[in-house]
Amino acid sequence: MDRLFAGGTVNAAQTGNGAPLFLLHSLLSDRASFDAVAPKLSQSFRVIVPELPGFGRSLAVNGGLADIADRMAEAVKDGSLGGGAIVLGNGYGGFVALQMAIRHPAIATRLILADSGAAFSDPGRQAFRNMATAASANGLAAITDVAMRRLFAPEFQAAHPELMRDRREAFLKTDPEVFRAACAQLAELDLRDELAKVKMPVLVMVGEHDEATPPPMSHELAALLPDARLKIIPGCAHVPQLQSPDLFLEAISDFLQATSTMPA
Template identity: 60%
Template sequence: MDRMFADGTIEALVAGEGPPLVLLHSLLADRSSFDRVVAPLAARFRVMLPALPGFGRSVAVADGLAAVADRVAAAIRDFSGGRAVRLLGNGYGGFVALQAVIRHPAVAEQLVLADAGAAFSEPGREAFRGMARAAANGLGTIADTAMRRLFAPDFHADNPVLVAERRARFLQSNPAVIIAACEALATMDLRPALAGVRLPMLALVGSQDEATPPAMSHEVAAGLPDARLAVLDGCAHVPQLQAPERFLAAVVPFLLERTNTA
């Protein structure tokens, strides 16, 4: 069921019953990228799946990643009644999630960063700057690049229908939102704040992820006081789409730890 949160600015699907779990999608794949895992997760958790600001019916925000994280944190508090949630972000959603727990420590009690990190290398920053410049001429100019960042080449070859579907969805995105996010990611560096993030964290990454390479997950796991790392061999940037069973097998036991020790 879709509902609106944060004074009508965030659209989100809500499903299931249990401890609250929030899933934040990637920049290159909208919230439907979680479609293959929502039902199994909703069997154990009360799942909130927002459209990030500027996607779907969610209202865009200015002023960069911090403002996006503030809006998302407000929506999470609205959804959970102020209760700390389990927070999972994929790609861009992971950076939003990390920024949210840095700025709003009480918003979450567990954090999963799926193919995310705290800062990009200089080549990674330049890639985002280049995408932002190219996207000024329309998302069609970067659609092929976006799909290469989502999926490894062998997955493209074996799953042309899925890749075509994701490309069509990407082309429906708001170019201004994509450009602003690329510019924010090109300057973002959350590493100085990592030591203050005290909640348990799982860094999950696909071994073939070229968008946020495994080294970024290693770095963020090493920088957080209570963190562990899981690598999904053969996966790229959206493992919940590519290998939903393995994604769930890695994530669910971690998410249940708080329940089992309560």
């Protein structure tokens, strides 16, 4: 069931009952990237999967990542109904979640940052600039292969043609201007000096073979956060919840048990 939050600006799917668990999708994907794990999670939580601002039916935000984080903080407050929320962000959704936790310290009781970080390396920054330039000049179709490589290893792509066809179609539905702006923001992002403001427990996790946000970014993030643990998901790349749903659920289950017991 879809619902609107943040004054009708954020569209989200909601299933299940219990403590609110928000799942924020990546830049190169959409909220359907959580379809394989949301049913299991909704047995123990009220799972809310928004479309980030500018995606799907959620209205875009005029401004940078901080403004997007503020909009999503409104959505989390609305969806939490006064209860403590858990926020899980994957990729771009992780950067939004981290910025939200910095700017709104009481927004969540726990945070899960999957394949994210606090700042990119110089080559990582340049990769975003290159994607933005190519997308502006030639459209998203010109960088679809690059985008898919950042999500999945070539071997996985070859073994899952139907999934890859679906993911390509989802990526091509992205608003090109929203994509370009997000790339520009990520190319300049550096949240390292602000991580001490994040007081809630954080699970930092990353796919072993993630090329988009490589494991060293997660190692750095976990080391700089006041209360964080790190998990590496073997055999996975940037979207482990799509590549290996069972491994993804196993990786987060212990961390979630402080709020609710995951079903067997």
